[in-house]
Amino acid sequence: MRRDWSWRESIQSIGSVVRRLVRYALLVTLFGALLVAIVVGLGVVSVPETLGDEVDHLVGELDVDRDGLSSNRERALGTDPWAWDTDGDRLGDGWEVKQRTDEGADLPGADPLRTDLYVQVSYATDVEALTETEKADLREVWAEMPVSNPDGSAGIDIHLVETALEEQPVLTTGSEMRDYQQRYYTRAYMGERQCSYHLSVVGEIAGEGIAGLGETPGRFSFVEGEYRSNILEGSVSLRVNTVTHELLHNVVGQTEFTDETGHTEGGWLSAGGDVGSTPEAEEYLSPTVADHLSEEGFAESEYYSRVRC
Ligand SMILES: [Ca+2]
Ligand SMILES: [Ca+2]
Numbered sequence: 001m002r003r004d005w006s007w008r009e010s011i012q013s014i015g016s017v018v019r020r021l022v023r024y025a026l027l028v029t030l031f032g033a034l035l036v037a038i039v040v041g042l043g044v045v046s047v048p049e050t051l052g053d054e055v056d057h058l059v060g061e062l063d064v065d066r067d068g069l070s071s072n073r074e075r076a077l078g079t080d081p082w083a084w085d086t087d088g089d090r091l092g093d094g095w096e097v098k099q100r101t102d103e104g105a106d107l108p109g110a111d112p113l114r115t116d117l118y119v120q121v122s123y124a125t126d127v128e129a130l131t132e133t134e135k136a137d138l139r140e141v142w143a144e145m146p147v148s149n150p151d152g153s154a155g156i157d158i159h160l161v162e163t164a165l166e167e168q169p170v171l172t173t174g175s176e177m178r179d180y181q182q183r184y185y186t187r188a189y190m191g192e193r194q195c196s197y198h199l200s201v202v203g204e205i206a207g208e209g210i211a212g213l214g215e216t217p218g219r220f221s222f223v224e225g226e227y228r229s230n231i232l233e234g235s236v237s238l239r240v241n242t243v244t245h246e247l248l249h250n251v252v253g254q255t256e257f258t259d260e261t262g263h264t265e266g267g268w269l270s271a272g273g274d275v276g277s278t279p280e281a282e283e284y285l286s287p288t289v290a291d292h293l294s295e296e297g298f299a300e301s302e303y304y305s306r307v308r309c
């Protein structure tokens, strides 16, 4: 009994001596570091430049914004080492450089210093696909938007992937849009493109008043697929106009420059053209909205960022 007690006591006293020594060592180290910092800072002693470069290089190997690229790499590329998404198109710098998302969705032609918009266009069974002219018009319309990019260029690059639905979705009321969104904007239907691509379903809209509906902001839209000859078209087809209009609802969202329905006074994002104006006269992006997109990037949707993706 006595012997056990004595061992325990000895161990306890050794432990307290060790703790005290560690504390002193820490204090001495801290004091030494402080002294070195003061001496170097005052210029009494200079650190060799190569050592400073080495430290800079090591720090630059860190990936502070967690986009998959080291800060050294980002400086070489011209992207912001402190921003996950330099150009504000909601695609990470690392994804754009690899041209592939972490989920495995291909992003051909992505540029971390230019705004890119990836869209899956899905056609209903009884709908004609966009013609080559319509697709070329879509690319031109977006490229001509006066949105400025970090590389000094202007415009948005739209990238389309086309797929066919095996059914003919019909939209009769606005509330059905959420049903179709929940049905198609899924992993099962979009695969790895979910959460990086927008989805534009080209189907059938019952009734004459609406040509399309788009989430404001969001990633889903529904567009009338039939050519409606009774509606006057501008220099692009009504389908190109509508796909553009609904995608703009997705990426612009609600701003101080849009009304309560997300529309602007004139331009692609207007509710249906001003009285007396021709469709061609409405083929522009309002400069205030373009400036907003240049500064803020694409709108964040709470539903996608927190719930869906
Ligand atoms: Ca980084
Ligand atoms: Ca980006």
Ligand SMILES: [Ca+2]
Pocket (backbone or CB within 6 Å): 087, 089, 091, 096, 110, 111, 112, 113, 114, 115, 116
């Ligand atoms: Ca980009």
